[in-house]
Amino acid sequence: MFLAAAIAILVAMVLALLRALMGPTLYDRVLSVNVFGTKTVLFIAILGFLMGRPEFLDIALVYALINFIAMIGVLRFFEYKQTEPAEEPKSEGQR
């Protein structure tokens, strides 16, 4: 039964990966990678039970944290990527 859930999550991971490959915008890709990361956490957790080694949960825990921080980091990098310097103070003021 763990196997069925693992296969379902693998299918969802493949769908997210396809969306990441197809785009069409940069933000779609970031979103898909984030969904892929969340699925990886669930997959590792299930795999731990499937193999009878719940120690895998430590990896899932760390992956959940890294996934979030990586996404925020990537977004910080891209958010003002193409903004001209003249526009910078205006968009800063809105926050």
Add this chain to the structure above:
Amino acid sequence: MSVFIDGLSWALLILGGFICVSGGIGMHRFPDFFSRMHAASVTDTLGGTLVLFGLMLQTDGQYLVLVKLILVLLFILLTSPTGSHALAKAALHGGLRPKLGSQQDKQDADVLNNFGRANASETDKNKE
């Protein structure tokens, strides 16, 4: 009793897997980025919660495993809205605009003009 708990946890796992696949399909069926974000949030919240609840019923008295599953669930539920919000805001600042439907109030649509680069050129919107 243990048969009942096993059945419940299998049902939760299967339901969670089905919801994860639904979210994955939604990421392909919805027309634009902002609606795809909702499909993604389905898998993040209910799919993950059901799968992890299903696993929690299988821990069999190992409290360490239970604590770790609860921590994973808390991290996912606490970080998912922050990530979605950061993503939506970055997309708006990047010049991407949601496709709005027929029930949109014209006055409220103006709020989108407050974000930077509304009139950014097509090539600038990180499209390919």
Add this chain to the structure above:
Amino acid sequence: MKKNNSLRYIISSVIVLSLIWIGNSGYFNGLLLSLGAVSVAFVVFMAYRLDIVDEESQPLQVSRRIVVYWLWLLKELVGSNITVIKRIWQGPHSINPVVARVPTSQKTEMGQTIYANSITLTPGTTTLDIDGDTLIVYALSYDGIRYLLGGEMDRRVKRLEE
């Protein structure tokens, strides 16, 4: 920051961090417990130096009521998830996206943050921005906005602040 008040938050962060350490390690021998004590002391010291040991990072005043709120939010999550999954299987013509202003009645920034994050967590509605006292919300259909304007979530978050 008032000194007598900050002691309360230091004690609570020591307790929370110790529980996380014990919950994740599960060993009770002297070496690992002392390593844990050193880690907790170091993290609390760094947090104190960063000046983030206060009621913003640890809203102790809501900790009793927030459990009830989380259970209620979980119920709402299930409902809104079912709506969105139905829309996914019905196809793209079943969605009708809108952007709208939603007024908030919370007085503190923490209340507004909890409200905005709850809106984002429920699928079907996403907070795009905060503009003074109003939230700018994007929803998959007008039903989501109508539900938010009904104000039940707003009232429950406001009750957390008291």
